[in-house]
Amino acid sequence: MRIGELARRAGVTAKAVRYYESLGLLAPARLTNGYRDYGEHDVRLTREIRALGRLGIPAEGTRPFLECLTLGHGHVDDCPAALAGYRDAIAELTERIEGLTARRAVLAARLHEAAHRGRRPSATEGEEPMTGHMSLPADLPVPQDDGAAAHLPGTRMPRLELQATDGTTVGLEALGAGRTVLYVYPLTGRPDTDLPEGWDSIPGARGCTAETCGFRDHHSDLLATGAARVYGLSSQDSDYQRELTERLHLPFQMLSDVERSLARALELPTFTTSGLTLYKRLTLIIKDDVIEHVFYPVFPPDRHADQVLAWLGDNPL
Secondary structure: HHHHHHHHHHHHHHHHHHHHHOOOOOOOOOOOOOOOEEOOOHHHHHHHHHHHHHHHOOHOOOOHHHHHOOOOOOOOOHHHHHHHHHHHHHHHHHHHHHHHHHHHHHHHHHHHHHHHHHOOOOOOOOOOOOOOOOOOOOOOOOOOOOOOOOOOOOOOOOOOEEEOOOOOOOEHHHHOOOOOEEOOOOOOEEEEEOOOOOEEEEEOOOHHHHHHHHHHHHHHHHOOEEEEEEOOOOOOOOHHHHHHHHHHHHOOOEOOOOOOOHHHOOOOEEEEEEEEEEEOOEEEEOOOOOEEEEEOOOOOHHHHHHHHHHHHHHHOO
């Protein structure tokens, strides 16, 4: 057969066939007119070269495999030399993987260092510059009250246990006497991680870190004005939340609700973006395990702790 037919049947280009010949991997017969005449064995050899190439073995490294077929074996890897070829290819891949892994570790470390540079506590312990995820654009869309939280006041908290960032489990039906401030938020950003696409255009999405810093900075004021305890809650896992509590030096715990169990139990509003289903921002004031007051919608998030503090002051126990 001619070179074009061989290339078609083997799934390669004619140029590749000529290259294999230049390496001595193919040795077609010659017709009386000088044209190459390829046979079925050449088709098999070419297909094997292509298959081995997909495994990362270059054409020049396939010789021991092809010789195995030429010797009459049924498979290209029936010979000891072919097995040695596999071992050589594996060793080369291992070396490359180790090198890439080391490079990845260095890049990740530099990303983390660069992302957190300038965001560490300043002279005031726990204070963080208003940069990155802390700053809020002036044109953020304002969330509208869709009535999704109107049913909540007077509702008893469900029997539900959630993991806190200190490793303990918190039962929402037994938070304890007095008032609990439970602020529910969609998603806190991280300096080394991109926010979901179009995050700023979603009403009420942006501002979780700024809101959290507000509760951090007013934590002692909230306790002095009648709150017995403060919790943040989101659908992120505890490891994700723990990074935030350590980075922002939070004096309170975050609660992880990955399955959004509280949303189902209380019919809390959620939204979906980039394949994620997240809580809409709201805050529950819980008194003796019953929802006393709801802030919904919450805006602006960076001043929400002041709003809660003002409400506590206007509604003493």
